[in-house]
Amino acid sequence: MKALKIIGAIFATILVAVAIFYVGWMRPPSPESVCDNLARIMKKEANVEMSEKDRASCIRQMGTPPQFGRVPWVKQLKCIRDAETSKDLDACKGPTGL
Numbered sequence: 001m002k003a004l005k006i007i008g009a010i011f012a013t014i015l016v017a018v019a020i021f022y023v024g025w026m027r028p029p030s031p032e033s034v035c036d037n038l039a040r041i042m043k044k045e046a047n048v049e050m051s052e053k054d055r056a057s058c059i060r061q062m063g064t065p066p067q068f069g070r071v072p073w074v075k076q077l078k079c080i081r082d083a084e085t086s087k088d089l090d091a092c093k094g095p096t097g098l
Contacts, residue, residue, distance in 0.1 A: 028074045029081045031063035037081050038089075045086050 035058035039050035050058070062080075066073050079092035 026070060026074060028065070028077045031059040031061075031077075034062045034077050034081045035059050037083060041083065041086055041089065 035050070035055055038058060039055065042048050042050055062077060076092050080089060083089045083092060
């Protein structure tokens, strides 16, 4: 009976760890937040407004997960969302083709 409790506790711990991993590392930021930051950087550095058509295209592209390689994709989206300058964006190259 005691062994069953220990096995149950180990299983629950693994389940919680998987849930934390998914929420923390595998969940991408919203495509809107990523594209809004891209538009902000474009406006700040080149004084160019992102058109509604380009924004819709950006949201579609950033919101489409890759068939393989979810972790690098999420990492790239977070990098783009958090970038402050176009130089920071250059460091974000990856699966979305940016």
